[in-house]
Amino acid sequence: MSKTHIEISEVGPRDGLQSITPIMSTADKKAWIAAEAAAGVREIEVGSFVPARILPQLADTAELVAFARTIPGLTVAVLVPNFKGAAAAVEAGAHKITIPLSVSETHSLRNVNRTHAQMLEETARIAELIMGRPEAERPKFEGGLSTAFGCTLEGAIPDATLLRLAEGLMAAGCDEVGLSDTTGYANPAQVKRLIRLVRGAVGEAAVTGVHLHNTRGLGLANVLAALDEGIVTVDASLGGIGGCPFAPGASGNIVTEDLAFMLEAMGYETGVDLEALIAVRQQVQAALPAVELYGFTPESGLPLGFAQGQGWGASV
């Protein structure tokens, strides 16, 4: 019986490092990316193409893309806030580019100083840029629907707004849209409902990934709900570092270590070696001694007799 593969997309080097004060050296970032790829993580968001004056923590993104591209089998992902960032990302050779579009317009203005209309226009320009490249050099282009589950500034977001923007991103030329729980407001029932809703508008194949937070402790329960809907790519951050620095009170990515344990224990195939992943955590902690890491599995260890790739608790 073949296992279902779930892609763990590590966003720590981007979403994690942008949210903390200490600036990790480029050498430490490369060591992190290399070690986590060696532990079996096959997609890593290595940075964001934003001006260094806004996020000095991520100023070396181009160099990290170039480095990460040398790792066989690794999908090198980046975030871009606008056309200029996307041009730099394409130039650097990123495999996957995500532009966040906040479903809350208030948050969009606060985060990138742009309206919905401006963001969709920017998205269309980026898509045009990508389509102008030779086919082999075109990165996958994803629109990330931020604050999809609610906003700390606006509260609940109407379905109609979410659908209009999902359709707008696809019409502008995105290959996919992803649902992002920027604020940690999501619950499992809502995750299921919104995945179905958005898929109903843009098609099942256009919604394969989620970016969920653990702000209220529901992160993995929300992942479970997404898996039930057939989602196959789940973002997480090593040690749970990060969140969104522009949404007050919205911290706490899903912890990669706990996510990988859950998926492997359930019998999904992630490609990730748990012991090796926990060693990467120690490496990152050593590089960021002042930063508090989250997660339970690294503290408690793996169950007695747990064997990589065997799952846990299937019939014995």
Next chain:
Amino acid sequence: MSKTHIEISEVGPRDGLQSITPIMSTADKKAWIAAEAAAGVREIEVGSFVPARILPQLADTAELVAFARTIPGLTVAVLVPNFKGAAAAVEAGAHKITIPLSVSETHSLRNVNRTHAQMLEETARIAELIMGRPEAERPKFEGGLSTAFGCTLEGAIPDATLLRLAEGLMAAGCDEVGLSDTTGYANPAQVKRLIRLVRGAVGEAAVTGVHLHNTRGLGLANVLAALDEGIVTVDASLGGIGGCPFAPGASGNIVTEDLAFMLEAMGYETGVDLEALIAVRQQVQAALPAVELYGFTPESGLPLGFAQGQGWGASV
């Protein structure tokens, strides 16, 4: 459309307090129980009838049962390790009595110094005692299948052992059996599988509750899996205090606050007022200043615009 009621069974005064060094005063315990009942929690495990030399933290259980019985609508639950404890519990007037039976015999010997056969015999004696009381005074009698998802001493537990003991408990006269993840080894796929498996042996009506831990961060995901199977009673501990002091490395009850938030946000009816519950947490923290409380929702607060009883993220 009527909502599904999910019973949150607060086990902090028992499972929480037995696991920590400070001994909470009887007055503080009464205040906790009263406040949490007032916040809408309708079942509270107030203590355990064990010798005071073993768990001095719980020496006042009889007094707490008497007190808690005065609170209208509250189900007063207790744990009992043996016949003697059960006799005291019945005498005190507990509404619900749980005897834990560790599916791992090694853990059973370590925890209560009894084999499986001895525990089943003890269970039968307790059932006989209960049936000897007038019908109105008979507490509900539950067998708790501890370490059902694996043991820190034995590792994986064979299905056959779990089934034999579930059937043994029911044959001995229990009204129900509950699955307990004493060690925090459970994952959502396993939770679903074992609920189905045990129900297949003892009937659906005999398996309505779960006791899950958050040791590896999967607590709420495991709850979600249990809800999918139709489980209607979920144990949790305010502030996540406690776990099992006799299973090394097995700490971390599910946090009542996060569980209540998840259930209410999903549109379940719990009867719990979230703001009031968070106030109880502050009260317990004040009574236990040296004890670290867990949980995310109390730190991050409720979503902007969240209204009690309205759920979150249903169609807008």
